[in-house]
Amino acid sequence: MPMRGALPLRRLSLALIGLAFADTACADDSTTLDAVQVRAQSPLERVADAGSRLGLSLRELPAAVEILDGETLRERGDDTPQRALARAAGVVPMGAPGNGGSSLSLRGFSGHGSVAQVYDGTRVFVASGTLSFPGDTWQLDRIEVLRGPASVLFGDSSIGGVVHYVPRALQSAPRREAMLAASSWDGYRFGLGAGQGAGERVRWRADLTGAGGNGDIDRAGYERYGFSGAVAWDLSPRLTATLKYDGGRRHDPRYFGTPLVDGRLDRRLRERNYDVADSHVRYDDGLARLRFDYALGARTQLVAETYHVAIDRRWRNAESYAFDPRKSTVVRSDFIAIGHDQEQWGQRFDLLAVGELWGRAQRLNLGAEATRVRFTHSNNGPYGGRDTVPAFDFAPGGFVNLAGTRPRFSSITRQRALYLEHSIELWPRWTLVGGLRRERIEVQRKELPAGTGFGTQFDFTAWRLGTVFAFDGRTSLYAQTSKGIDPISGLVTLPLAQKDWSLTPARQIEIGLKQGFAGGRGDWSLAAYRIEKRNLLSRDEEDPNRVQQIGQRSSRGLELGLGYAFSPRWRVDANAAVLDARFDDFNEVVAGRLVSRNGRTPANTPERVFNLWLGFDPVERWSAALGLRRVGHRYNDNANTSRIDGYTVADAQLSWRPRTGSRLTLRARNLGDALYVGSGRSQALLGPGREFELEWTQRF
Template identity: 45%
Template sequence: MQKHRSSLVCRSPLALRPLAASLVLALSGGGVQADDKVLTAVQVSARTEPEAGLDLDRPGATGSRLGLSLRETPASVDALDVETLRTRGDRSVAEAATRAVGLSFIGTPGSGQSYSSRGFTGNNSVAQAENGVRLATDAGTQTYPSDTWGYERIEILRGPASVLFGDGAVGGIINLIRKAPARERSLDTSLTGGSRGEYHVGIGGSTPLGEAAALRVDAAVAGGDGYIHRGDHDSRKLLSTLHLAPREDLQIDISADLSRENPTAYFGTPLRDGRIARNLRRENYNIDDPRYALDDDRLRARVEWQAGGGWTLRNETYRFAADRHWRNVEQYALDSAADAVTRTGYLEILHRLEQAGNRLELAHDGTLGGMRNRFHVGWEFMQVDFRHTNNSPYRGKSVVPAKDFEPGRFDSPDPTRPKFDTETRQQAVFVEDALRVGETLTLVAGLRHDRIAVARDELVSGRDFDKRFNANAVRLGAVHALTPATSVYAQASTGSDPATSLVSLNLANRNFDLTRARQTEVGVKQSLDALHGEWTAAAFHIRKDDIVTRDPSNPGISVQGGTQSSRGIEIAASIEPLRAWRIDANATVLDARFDELVEAGGASRAGNTPANVPERLANLWVSHVGAGWEAGIGARYVGRRYGNNANTLRLDAYALLDATLSWRLDPRTTLRLNLRNLTDKLYATAAYGSTQVLLGAPRSAELTADLRF
């Protein structure tokens, strides 16, 4: 098999041709006149009181590519705007996203930004994207983006998102929407200092460039000492977008970004007799010279041409690169009698991922048989080169006292060297349509077909192989407006998840096909004029087949044939019961289970709850705006979870209280005090193996100054 070359861009000229073709086609309509250089004006208004609502009339970019509002979309979609994030002090994507309906954060240093949604977990089931474009998942890992600075809003689609985003999204997708350049000059700064040496500095703004261009740049640096010993961390990022409008019907956006992050190298706290030991809350059993570094670079170009007659042509070309490096000792077991911790797993892993792709789309907004019809068709291509370097089999062992110990240095008997390369190519065609029947009924349908080819080069064993996958996804839905304020909807959809990350597919899993999932969902979305708010409710059932299980007659053999399912109810509301008072609340009740699963040794897990899935979730935020000030208090509840499929490792439910108080010194300056985990709750966010858990952050305080010019 031919080995991979280092430059993905040189090997993917086809990914650049549609962009050039779109530019030539769009510019061929005639010369550019000076008076054609017009950019759309953007109005900016200050927030003076709590704006109750779930933004149901906002056009969404995640539940559909047809420009449907959240109310018109036959699916569960949340939109969290930047003002709400600022008010609550939610700087991280995880903090912000888990205030939405039904999401819990289960990230570990190995998985990065990872979530549970509707009973399905991890980056192979709950996808993440920026402006609708996903970074490929390798070894179950997603690490970017993690900071909300520079984004306008976060949209979350729950349930299978495969019709729009392909495989690996049965539980849903989290999509971050960038702030766009504007013609008006603006400059926002945010300065934060907090307990434990925490700091965050963000600066961003837009400026016009001549008569036909605008530039937006957002930058942020952050860091601190962390909430455990030797928990220091730091990050920095730069987002930039150049917007060009050489003609009134032509828009071009070019983005270039970089991110450098060194998160806290903390892999968990060992359990004492299966329980969290409070006296070990701040202990870090990692080595004294750890490495946990994440570097991301992105380049993207998007062209949109309004061709007239309701037709729009779009093309987006991109290149992403991610470098990750871990060097740690990661597994800990506490001997209660000796009060000592045995450390194993001296592990060094490096990822090098390069992804290039192109998406070409044609959309039409017109009529069909006298009825309004919105249509969208497209083609998508992606190529990913991935190199995995490690020191497998990760040997090494040490024993340290549970308290007051010398961490020691990284010492592995195994050399770190490149182990395998993979090349993944994926092509997809997709179509979506929304037909307005009469004044009250909208029918929505979508279809996607993917073809995926993975080639793996084993650099040590030489056991190279190729594998091909095909996937189909369908969504059929209807939205009926009972009144202008109340809509009900129903939908059926299908999707697929990989049995393991396709980019890092290994020999043991090469024969496993994609899993198949199907969902049915019904719901209601309503505006409440009397309460100046909105509410939504949804009931759903998802079944995923062909998950990896053991052969019941020969438990030593892994086969596909297991089944996992989830059914539940989700409710969300945002109301203003009294002037200047706002209440945001949501709750989720799940029944998630394995219907059929046999694990090693022949043990059946049928009826058990999948690991890291809370079946009860709730969020509440109450805020009040006074004369020159605003106060808010919020609660998060995450129900009981299990750290393994056997349900023998139980993670207790927890509730967290947060509060904020802000002062508007003048229309451009706001001071904000944020308090997190007011009760100093001791809790676990996720299990890391069978003997340790990752602990959540204790009580903390931050003071932020927001300045706008």
């Protein structure tokens, strides 16, 4: 196995240096890759579709919304969405093989059932808590993060917030770029992108990306590839048609965690992988969209979009490990083989009108959407297989399949929704913004071996009402209240035992302040909130054997963000999130006894998160940066008797721009080689160790 943290400066690395010196006479002299950008306009003037479809800027929105710029992500080497989102205020990645490596924690709520993720306006329904697209930030123009309930725009599963991935935009001017990187543990990355106009009416763009390596855990190699393509055709001065396709294939690390020893990490097991030799984790995703934008008038627009999503996921692994310190052995169990086959069709219509109402400026958006999801789940349940291997020197062995893998159940999920948003200027500098959504979800599930099944239906109404007061052109004060909806578990894979349960509502109250300063070179924001989520499954106090939807949990907190270029050579970006998450009314049965968890912190919920990124241009053509991330402790159980320690991770990089449009970057991730738990409870999914990377980027 390669030395931990070693940088393989082999043929690929030498090629990067050679390319950096290559003749770039064809480069566009107007394009430079500066690590520190002095902003002429405050980021608060940007528009985020995650916050509203009214076209409001961040300053005009009564909500906490953050935009992670794609160019900045690539400059920092945040190649995966999870690495990128780890730098957003209050966001903590909780990725694991079973959730596609993409689960997030935000405002005290975790998982795809509470933090929704949307791609280019399309929400892919989550099955068994798994979402596996996108896999790389090379294809993205930006990532938008709305903190707090977002059910008005995106439906259920968004009480903690929503993450919106936006692919690169089409443009008429020619643009070509390439990236190549080599890193520790034989890692590599590449990216190719091009786009331009074709005549006066057609624009196109295509991006290709790939990455792979062996990882810092035994037998944890990975590969991922992605493609994005889009073409837009102006059929008339008023009508534009856009066809898009985005796809990805991933073979993720076959690593399901490191067993704890007496409830704690043992450094001797740092690089051990106890999965079987013939394991695999594979995801294939494809999203096709056809969109029409039609200008009904100078201030009225109609958008119609039809989309199709195809997903194929496969797992085959030994997933549970228990360390026996007396014998220095590990007991492996849960030999699980699972397959997901999912197709989703959908249509969405939006009508946006901008004008005046009673002499006051107003914006109105009326929308409708319909979705149909077909899903088939295969497995080898009841899951069996069990063996014992030495902890430190063992043969991985092969997968044990006792029951055979075959389709177990299928489901059809239909969703229909109507929604509206409206903003109106009540008084100069004082605006009211509201939203309303009415949705119906129908689920039909069939147990394939038995031929039995059931059908059920859910109806809900979500709303949001907020107000913004602009003191001047730089400062806004806002307040809002909203209602969101989460399911008890994923609706696509809803089990029989939960068909009669209702959805779990939550209400939020939030106030905040946003301000740009120093002529657009700086901006800061502050948000305070409280969220209450009701109708949790909880044990009845009079009859502990009875489960009812009577529970409640809540979270309250503060979030602060700051960005400031305090000179042409220095820039700092920082954020912090502090929250108090707790059970307000929740009971569990432990060893046959009813136990209250009131006042306890829900398991796996970090309550302190801090990020810092400091960029510096010491001399012409050179730039340096340092990043710090601190995640506080969290608990392993709802009783709060077992604690997972917090962690601090430092990143650093040095960039050199030998020619216009060219950049060579040496990067170190987890510079201090911190050993920490990224996610997991009974066994720890460890965060990646120290890694070095050399990257070359060129624009032509």
